[in-house]
Amino acid sequence: MTIPSLVFGFLVASLYGTLFHLLRGGSLVRLFFYLVLSWVGFTIGHLIGGWLGWILFPIGPLDFGTATIGSALLLIFGHWLSLVEIRRPDDKDDAV
Secondary structure, three states, X not given: OOHHHHHHHHHHHHHHHHHHHHHHXXXXXXXXXXXXXXXXXXXXXXXXXXXXXXXXXXXXXXXXXXXXXXXXXXXXXXXXXXXOOOXXXXXXXXXX
16 A cells, blocks of 8 residues: 555545534534544455455555445444443433
8 A cells, every 4th residue: 555545545534524524413522533433444444345355446556435335334333323322220310
């Protein structure tokens, strides 16, 4: 992997995370959360695509298609997990 392809992948993954944040909204912490999810998903998608031999829209040494799919899947999964509310047994929301 060349340095220009690493920088390009980082920029594209950052764009995906930022666009997802614009669609879903949230705080600055949530923006950072989406950026990290996008970076990790983009990397995992690229690596899994190379490991399985799947080539989907290659741009130089970067397997752009599988990396994009990995980023999208991890962003959606991470957003879904962040919606879970943790309740402790001592929470008394039902009390009148």
